[in-house]
Amino acid sequence: MNILIKNGRMIDPANQRDAIQDIYITEGKIAGIAQAPAGFSANQTIDASGLIVAPGLVDLSTRLREPGLEYKATLTSELQAAVAGGVTSVACLPDTEPTLDEPGLVEMLKYRAKTLNLAHVYPLGALTTQLQGKTLTEMYELTQAGCVGFTQADQPIIDTQVLWRAFEYATTFGYTLFLRAEDPFLAKDGVAHDGEVASRLGLKGIPSAAESLALATILRIASETNAKLHICRLSTAEGVTLVRNAKKQGIRVTADVSIQHLHLTELDIGYFNTFAHLRPPLRTQRDLEALCEGVKDGTIDAICSDHTPVDDDDKILPFAESEIGATGLELLLPLSLKWADAYQIPLSTVIQRISTSPANIMGIPAGRLSIGDAADIVIFDSKTFTKIEANKLKSMGKNTPFLNLELPGQVEYTFVEGQARFSRL
Amino acid sequence: MFNPQLNAEGKLKHLLSIEGLPKSILNEILNTAESFVGIAEREVKKVPLLRGKTVCNIFFENSTRTRTTFEIAAKRLSADVLNLNVSTSSQSKGESILDTVNNLIAMHADMFVVRHYQSGAAHLIAQHVPDSISVINAGDGRHSHPTQGLLDVFTIRKFKPDMHNLRVAIVGDVLHSRVARSEIHALTTLGVPEVRVIAPKTLLPTNIEKLGVQVFHDMKAGLKDVDVVMMLRLQNERMNGAMLPSSQEYFKTYGLTQEKLDLARSDAIVMHPGPMNRGVEIDSAVADGSQSVILPQVTYGIAVRMAVMAILASGGQA
Numbered sequence: 001m002n003i004l005i006k007n008g009r010m011i012d013p014a015n016q017r018d019a020i021q022d023i024y025i026t027e028g029k030i031a032g033i034a035q036a037p038a039g040f041s042a043n044q045t046i047d048a049s050g051l052i053v054a055p056g057l058v059d060l061s062t063r064l065r066e067p068g069l070e071y072k073a074t075l076t077s078e079l080q081a082a083v084a085g086g087v088t089s090v091a092c093l094p095d096t097e098p099t100l101d102e103p104g105l106v107e108m109l110k111y112r113a114k115t116l117n118l119a120h121v122y123p124l125g126a127l128t129t130q131l132q133g134k135t136l137t138e139m140y141e142l143t144q145a146g147c148v149g150f151t152q153a154d155q156p157i158i159d160t161q162v163l164w165r166a167f168e169y170a171t172t173f174g175y176t177l178f179l180r181a182e183d184p185f186l187a188k189d190g191v192a193h194d195g196e197v198a199s200r201l202g203l204k205g206i207p208s209a210a211e212s213l214a215l216a217t218i219l220r221i222a223s224e225t226n227a228k229l230h231i232c233r234l235s236t237a238e239g240v241t242l243v244r245n246a247k248k249q250g251i252r253v254t255a256d257v258s259i260q261h262l263h264l265t266e267l268d269i270g271y272f273n274t275f276a277h278l279r280p281p282l283r284t285q286r287d288l289e290a291l292c293e294g295v296k297d298g299t300i301d302a303i304c305s306d307h308t309p310v311d312d313d314d315k316i317l318p319f320a321e322s323e324i325g326a327t328g329l330e331l332l333l334p335l336s337l338k339w340a341d342a343y344q345i346p347l348s349t350v351i352q353r354i355s356t357s358p359a360n361i362m363g364i365p366a367g368r369l370s371i372g373d374a375a376d377i378v379i380f381d382s383k384t385f386t387k388i389e390a391n392k393l394k395s396m397g398k399n400t401p402f403l404n405l406e407l408p409g410q411v412e413y414t415f416v417e418g419q420a421r422f423s424r425l
Numbered sequence: 426m427f428n429p430q431l432n433a434e435g436k437l438k439h440l441l442s443i444e445g446l447p448k449s450i451l452n453e454i455l456n457t458a459e460s461f462v463g464i465a466e467r468e469v470k471k472v473p474l475l476r477g478k479t480v481c482n483i484f485f486e487n488s489t490r491t492r493t494t495f496e497i498a499a500k501r502l503s504a505d506v507l508n509l510n511v512s513t514s515s516q517s518k519g520e521s522i523l524d525t526v527n528n529l530i531a532m533h534a535d536m537f538v539v540r541h542y543q544s545g546a547a548h549l550i551a552q553h554v555p556d557s558i559s560v561i562n563a564g565d566g567r568h569s570h571p572t573q574g575l576l577d578v579f580t581i582r583k584f585k586p587d588m589h590n591l592r593v594a595i596v597g598d599v600l601h602s603r604v605a606r607s608e609i610h611a612l613t614t615l616g617v618p619e620v621r622v623i624a625p626k627t628l629l630p631t632n633i634e635k636l637g638v639q640v641f642h643d644m645k646a647g648l649k650d651v652d653v654v655m656m657l658r659l660q661n662e663r664m665n666g667a668m669l670p671s672s673q674e675y676f677k678t679y680g681l682t683q684e685k686l687d688l689a690r691s692d693a694i695v696m697h698p699g700p701m702n703r704g705v706e707i708d709s710a711v712a713d714g715s716q717s718v719i720l721p722q723v724t725y726g727i728a729v730r731m732a733v734m735a736i737l738a739s740g741g742q743a
Contacts, residue, residue, distance in 0.1 A: 199630035200444065202544035202567030202603060207631070271429055272545030316523060316553070318543030320566070 001043055002026050003418060004036075008048025008379060012055060013352035014368030023053060025375040028418030033371060048379050051412060054351045055367050056088025056119075056376035057332060058358040060178075060256050060304040061232060063325070064090070064121070065396075066112070067105065068097025073309035073396040075109075078329065079118035081395035083414040083422035085330040086378035087305070088119050089359065089366045091178075094126040095153035101126035101137045103145035110146040118421050120376075122148045122362055124178055127166050133157035136169055143175060148362045149230065151178035154279060154324075158184060160217065167225040176361070179218055180232040181239065182280065186210035191320045193281040197266040203319060206281050208236040215239050219246045222253060230361055231255040233306060235280035237290030244299040254361050255299065257291050258306035259335045260326055260401070264288075268401060274315045274322035275401040278306070292343055295353060302358040303339075303350075305332040309397020327397035330388075334407035337382055341408065347382065375418035384410040429551055436741025439551045439560040440733050442569035443610035451614055455579050457732035458725070464501060465727065474735045475504035481534040483525065484563070485511045485541040490699060491563050491573075494723070495538045498730035502738075507534065526550050530558065536737060537561065544568035544603075559737040567601050573698055574607025576729040578615055580722045581653055584694050594621040594647050594689075595638075597657030597679060597706050598628045604698045605657055606636075613637045623647035624679065627668045644679055648688045656681055656697045659706050672705045682708045686716065694718045 003025040010021045010033070017033075024032035024040050031037045062082070065073035082090055092109075094100030100109065106123050113121035125147035129135040132155070139150055150170055157163040170177050187210045192198040194205025215231065219242060222229040234240060234257050243255045260278055265285050269276045276282060294300035308325025315322050332354060340350040359367025366376055385406045390398035414422035428445050432438040437450055464470055480499040482492050492508065499506045511525055522541070529537065537560045539547050544566030551560040564570040578588075585591055593612055599605040599622050612620045613636070622633060623641040634640055641647030648654065664672040686695065695707075695717045703709045712719060736742065 194631045196632040196635045199632050200606070200636065202565070202569070202606060205631060272548050313521070316549070318522070318541065318546040318549055318566075320543050320545075 001418065002040055004042035004045045005048050005053055005377070005379065006045060008051050008053035010053045010369065011348050011351050012369040013348045013356045014055070015370060018348050023369065023377070025415070025418045028375055030369055030371050030373050030375050033369065046379070046413065050381070051379050052347065052382050053377060053379050055355045055369050056378045056414060056416065057086050057354050058089045058362065058364070058367050059087050059307065059329065059332060060091050060302055060358045060361060061258070062090040062092050062305060062307040062329065063095070063309065064092045065309060066096060066109065072311050075112055076116055077394060077396040078307070078309065079113065079116055079121070081329040081393065082119040083416065084394045084411065086333050086380060086411040086414050087329050088376035088378070088414060088416045089122060089364060090119055091122050091124050091148060091362055093124055093153045094151065095131060095155070099126050099130045101129050103138065103141040106142055106145040106147055117419070119416060120366070122146070122364060124149050124151045126150070127152050127177065128157065128162070131155040133159060133162060136166055139170060139175055140173060143173070148364060149176040149178050151232070154180065156182065156184035163218070164221050164225070167221050167227045171225050171227040174228065176228040176230055176363070178230045178232050180280070181211050181215035181218060183210040183214045186213065191277060191281070192269060193266045193283045195266055195284060197269055201269065201272065208238055208283065208287070211236045211280060212238040212242060215242050219251060219253065223249070223251045226252065229253045233258050233261070233280055233304070234291060234294070234300060235261055235283050235287060237287045240290045240294040240299055244294070247299065254301040256302040256304045256358070257295060257300050259303050259328060259332055259339070260306065261291055262288065262295065262303065262339045263335060264401060269319070272319040273401060274317065274319055275326060275399050275403070277319060277322050277324055278326060279324045296343065296345060301353070302361060303332070303336055303353045304358065305329050307395070309395050310399045315399050326400045327393065327395045328400070329395060330393055331400060331402060331407070333380065333411065334386070334388070334409040335402065337409040338407055375415050377415040378411060379413040381410045381412060382408060384408070386410050429548060432741060434741070437736055438741065440571050440737065441547050441551055441560065441562045443571045443574045443607045443614065444569070446614070448614050448616070451575070451611065454575055454729065454732050454736060455582060457736060458579055458728040461728040461731040462725065465724070470501055471503055472501065473503045475499065475502035475738050478504045478535040478738060479507060479533065480504045480536045480538060480734065481507045481509060481529050482538045483509045483511060483529065483540070485522070485546065486564070487512055488540055488564070491540065494726045495563060495730055498727050498734060501727070502731055502734055504734070522546065522549065523553055526553065530554060534558065536734065538563050540564045542566055561733060561737070564603055566603065568603050568606065570603040570607050572726070572730050572733060573604050574611040575733070576722060576726040577608050577655065577696060577698070578611045579725050579729050580696060580718055583721070583725065584718060585652055588615050588617055591617045591653065592619045592621070592651045593617055593653040593655065594623055594651040595655045595657065596623045596644065596647070596681065598659050598663060599624050599633060599657065600628045600630050601660060601663065602657050608655055609636050609638055621647050621651065625669070644685055645688055648685055651689045652693055654681065654686065654689055654693055654695045656695065656707050658698060658700065659702055664705070676705055680704070680706055680708060681711050683711055683714065686711055696722055699723070
């Protein structure tokens with residue numbers, strides 16, 4: 001099968017390309033750029049005039065809810081959401097039921113995902129058994145089964161001795177640790193940023209220091225152990241500064257932020273809107289500006305969807321009892337484009353933050369359009385606005401604070417390994 | 426964001442919190458309450474304003490006092506009253522808050538009086554009831570207790586009619602207090618120029634000064650020359666732990682004694698939302714003393730709750 005994508009504006013940050021160029025695909029791989037490979041005759045030609053052609057998006061934080069939580073979402077529904085959103089690879093979190101802490105479970109998930117023929121699934125394995133923060137998992141075996149890194153999801157490791165050893169063991173094999181920085185004691189029972197809004201609404205707060213204290217600890221351990229550390233979902237100005245300084249000191253650290261945190265603040269909780277119940281909590285305008293600056297200057301390497309589909313029963317509750325999270329795979333591109341527009345960020349930088357850079361952090365061959373690479377490609381219209389509507393989202397989770405908003409960016413085609421896994425028409 | 430408490434004409438639809446209500450509506454409630462004060466002294470303590478209506482008290486958290494005053498208020502307006510103590514019934518069987526409410530909607534209740542241990546519960550219920558039903562928040566978590574805030578300012582108005590020339594101190598556990606939040610909003614909306622909060626740092630919410638109050642940690646400095654002292658209840662579970670070392674030390678530092686009260690203006694009044702912990706936040710001699718208006722607060726509470734119900738039942742018209 002030979003496919004020609006012609007006349008599109010091809011943006012490929014990995015190869016510093018941003019130009020109107022044609023792409024030639026053969027046998028699921030990119031066979032030529034600008035110039036047809038010898039003997040190429042297209043079975044299918046896509047005219048991408050006026051559209052952007054970019055490497056498929058790569059998401060660092062997706063909850064697929066399988067196994068065990070199929071009433072919230074299924075592998076099928078969420079991977080359909082992924083390709084509808086132009087996302088061709090996802091790193092999924094291990095906080096499922098059971099926890100992804102055994103090689104067999106990871107193999108099963110990888111196999112199930114593969115048979116669906118939608119997006120690539122790259123599991124993040126549990127760093128400790130059942131995420132309890134006590135016993136290390138079989139990281140070598142889990143990596144053999146397909147894990148691309150290890151994480152505690154939202155669970156803490158309270159014992160710093162265990163944390164230190166987890167760093168040492170993972171580093172022995174060169175594995176990356178994906179950790180979210182939050183002091184479990186300062187964050188205990190907290191549901192919103194500890195500030196004016198939480199005080200007014202009578203919600204228990206999570207102070208900014210919960211992030212910076214934990215971050216200082218894990219950055220110090222990373223420095224001592226020379227580990228490869230990825231900080232998940234920064235939320236505070238102080239956190240951005242700590243990561244910026246750590247990078248200057250040569251600590252091997254990368255970081256991401258959720259797309260929600262580049263748009264919203266504590267004020268968006270409004271009258272107890274549980275769709276704005278997120279973790280880390282939405283913080284202040286000052287924090288938001290620092291996060292934006294961090295993404296701009298590269299302190300924050302990647303933007304993630306933090307995709308967390310939640311069913312209505314778990315959202316239509318008093319704020320503190322509602323389940324945390326927002327659906328995000330189908331909003332990652334539109335919200336990133338809207339953000340780029342507001343902060344005058346070049347499109348190539350945005351693509352870098354939602355595709356190239358996350359692929360590098362996961363260590364997977366994606367996020368670029370080089371000859372010989374798998375043809376994971378998104379073709380989108382960056383100018384057309386679409387309304388985010390619950391019944392149009394493919395994800396089973398309809399929980400997003402952006403419902404009914406008009407956002408830019410309409411995905412026309414999503415190719416995975418040279419197959420159109422999504423097309424709008 | 427629309428204001429969930431008002432209808433399209435800007436009239437009161439639900440009473441969920443003081444915050445967000447204009448001064449005119451607060452005054453309307455207080456003035457209406459004024460006309461209900463006398464009813465309790467009549468031989469027939471009833472008016473027919475809510476005849477044929479059903480008021481449902483849904484209490485997800487135990488309360489005797491608040492529930493009783495709402496019940497009396499509804500009955501004096503001739504409503505039928507249904508009391509549902511959910512903390513001991515269906516919620517322990519796993520029924521969700523909305524399932525409970527939907528059952529009561531099916532029984533054709535006209536007004537819900539809701540107390541819940543979670544902040545925002547009354548807002549949640551108000552979002553999911555049909556248009557014909559009004560919701561009154563009788564306390565949600567740490568967020569709001571609007572009828573308490575209203576009855577407190579009603580009491581202040583009775584004893585100190587010039588609201589624009591007052592200094593008010595709120596003393597105690599502001600952090601966990603829905604009463605304090607409601608009092609602050611009521612006082613600032615009605616134009617009280619100086620509202621103080623007095624508490625140790627462990628019992629104050631972050632950025633509380635943003636609500637328009639002055640923060641004091643020293644009780645003696647905070648009480649100086651105030652006209653009104655509003656004491657807050659200290660919950661038992663806060664008395665020994667990481668918030669406070671002991672109730673004895675709390676009484677010494679933040680308990681209201683006559684000696685400390687003498688720093689306030691000589692005609693200052695003392696208030697407390699009840700139930701009181703005598704010897705913890707307030708000395709018995711002060712609670713029962715000549716400056717105390719704690720029992721009038723209870724009496725006025727019924728008139729204020731009658732006023733709220735009457736206004737809601739008439740579609741927001743006083």
